[in-house]
Amino acid sequence: MSKVFHRTAKSLPVAVKGEGVWITDRAGRKYLDASSGGVGLTCLGFRHPRVVEAITRQASTLPFIHSSLFTTDPLEELADELVTNAPPGLEKAFFVSGGSEAIEAALMIAKQCAVVRGELRRNHVISRHKSFHGGTIATLGVGDFRVRKKLFEGFLPDTIKVSAPYEYREMRSGETDQMYGERLAKELEAAIGDAGPETILAFIAETVSGGGVGALSSPPGYFKRVREICDRHGIFLILDEVYCGLGRTGKLHACEAEGIVPDILVVAKGLAAGFAPIGAVLTKGRIHEEIKSFGGGFTHSGHTLSCVAALVVQRTVREEGLVENAEVQGNLLRRLLEERFGNHRYTGDIRGRGMMQAIEFVSDRNTKEPFDPEKGLAAKISQACLNEGLICWAMNGVVDGYRGDHVMLAPAFIVRPEEVHDIVDRLERGLDKALERV
Ligand SMILES: Cc1ncc(COP(=O)(O)O)c(C=O)c1O
Incomplete structure (x- = not known):
C-alpha cells in the first residue's frame, strides 16, 4: 500500500x-x-545528453547556495540568456521554483513597486475567466479553476474577473475578430472604471491559455488595447507565459505575436523543461530601478542546479x-x-x-x-x-x-x-x- x-x-x-x-x-x-x-x-x-551532462557536473561541484549569500555563474548566465532574448525593456530576472511561485512573486513585485510610488490603494487585481495561474492559495484565487476553487470555498483571495477570449462560443454573429477584441478590451476598461483606476494594481492574463481550457488565444489587436489601457491607468500588465512561453507557441515568447511587451513576464514550465524545478519573473528595468531589490523570495530562489538545467535547456533550444x-x-x-x-x-x-x-x-x-x-x-x-x-x-x-x-x-x-x-x-x-x- x-x-x-x-x-x-x-x-x-x-x-x-x-x-x-x-x-x-x-x-x-x-x-x-x-x-x-x-x-x-x-x-x-x-x-537530453547535453542537459544530463551539465546537471551531473554541477551536482558534483556546487548544487546549492542561498542566493542572498552568494551569486553564482549559472544564476548570472541564466539571467543574461533570458534577458538578452526577452522582448525589449524586460531587463531583470528573478528566479523561483515554478509557475505558482513565479506568479506570486510577480504580483508581489508589482505591489512593492506601487508602495514605493506611494500608490497604497492599489490592491485589486483583475484577471480573466477561464484562467489558471497556479495552485497556491493566492494564485488559485487569482485564476478561475472553478472545480478546484470549490474545494476551498471562502478561503481564497478574490480578483475582479473579466471575460476570456473564446471566439468559438462568444464571438457574436456579424462581429469581426477585431470587433470582438475591442469588446473584450472595453469590458476591461469598464471593470477598471467601476472599481476606480487608482485601486487597481495589475491586470494578469495568460497570453495563450494553457491545458485547463485548451489553447484559447486572443483576437488580433486585443492585447495592444490592453497595453494601452493599462498604461493609461498606471496598471501593471502581467503576462502569464508559464505554459505558453519559451517556444511552446512557435515563438520564444507568445507576446511577440501580439506586438506588445508586458511590465512583468512570467515563464516556468519550458525553462528547465522538467530537468529541474524553476520559474522566472522578467521585469521591466524601470521596476527594478524603483524597488532596487525584491523583498520577497524563497529558499530555492536561484537554485544553482536548477539554473544550470535551465541555462543548458535554453541554450539548446536556441542553438538547435x-x-x-x-x-x-x-x-x-x-x-x-x-x-x-x-x-x-x-x-x-x-x-x-x-x-x-x-x-x-x-x-x-x-x-x-x-x-x-x-x-x-x-x-x-x-x-x-x-x-x-x-x-x-x-x-x-x-x-x-x-x-x-x-x-x-x-x-x-x-x-x-x-x-x-x-x-x-x-x-x-x-x-x-x-x-x-x-
Ligand atoms: C498558465 C499557468 N500558470 C501558472 C501555472 C502554475 O505553475 P506550477 O504548477 O509550476 O506552479 C500553470 C501550471 O499549469 C499554468 O499552466
Whole structure:
C-alpha cells in the first residue's frame, strides 16, 4: 500500500524511464507522450545528453547556495540568456521554483513597486475567466479553476474577473475578430472604471491559455488595447507565459505575436523543461530601478542546479533551432488534426498555436451543445488514449467551469514528423473508443 498522499485516487502505472518523447513503465509498456510530461514541460524530451551532462557536473561541484549569500555563474548566465532574448525593456530576472511561485512573486513585485510610488490603494487585481495561474492559495484565487476553487470555498483571495477570449462560443454573429477584441478590451476598461483606476494594481492574463481550457488565444489587436489601457491607468500588465512561453507557441515568447511587451513576464514550465524545478519573473528595468531589490523570495530562489538545467535547456533550444521546430511540427500537427477530425461529428473547435493544439468536443455541431459532464468524456478520452499508448491531457470545464470537454496536445519541441503522425493515429483510435461510449 503506497504511503504517498497521491493527487488522484486511481491507481497509476509506475514510470521508470524516458527517452525522446517516449516513456516506459515498470511493466515494460511504452507510451508516446503528446503532452510534454503531462502539462507542457519536457520540451527537450526526457533524456537530453547535453542537459544530463551539465546537471551531473554541477551536482558534483556546487548544487546549492542561498542566493542572498552568494551569486553564482549559472544564476548570472541564466539571467543574461533570458534577458538578452526577452522582448525589449524586460531587463531583470528573478528566479523561483515554478509557475505558482513565479506568479506570486510577480504580483508581489508589482505591489512593492506601487508602495514605493506611494500608490497604497492599489490592491485589486483583475484577471480573466477561464484562467489558471497556479495552485497556491493566492494564485488559485487569482485564476478561475472553478472545480478546484470549490474545494476551498471562502478561503481564497478574490480578483475582479473579466471575460476570456473564446471566439468559438462568444464571438457574436456579424462581429469581426477585431470587433470582438475591442469588446473584450472595453469590458476591461469598464471593470477598471467601476472599481476606480487608482485601486487597481495589475491586470494578469495568460497570453495563450494553457491545458485547463485548451489553447484559447486572443483576437488580433486585443492585447495592444490592453497595453494601452493599462498604461493609461498606471496598471501593471502581467503576462502569464508559464505554459505558453519559451517556444511552446512557435515563438520564444507568445507576446511577440501580439506586438506588445508586458511590465512583468512570467515563464516556468519550458525553462528547465522538467530537468529541474524553476520559474522566472522578467521585469521591466524601470521596476527594478524603483524597488532596487525584491523583498520577497524563497529558499530555492536561484537554485544553482536548477539554473544550470535551465541555462543548458535554453541554450539548446536556441542553438538547435527548436522554437522553429515547434512551429513546423506544430503546423503539421494542426494540419493532421484538421484533416482527421475537422469533419468529425463531435468536433466543435480545433485551435491553438505551435506546439499547443486543442480539440473541443460537442454533442451537436449545430447547436454547439457540450456533452453532459456526468458522462465524464474528458476522463474517458485520457484513459482510452492511454490504452492506445498515448499520453494527452483531456479536461472538462471550458464552457462554464464544468461543461465542455477538450483534449490538449503539446508534444516536445524535438518531436519528429513520423511521431506527430503516430500521435494523431493513436488519438483517433482513442477518441473512437471514448466517443462510442458516451
Ligand atoms: C498558465 C499557468 N500558470 C501558472 C501555472 C502554475 O505553475 P506550477 O504548477 O509550476 O506552479 C500553470 C501550471 O499549469 C499554468 O499552466
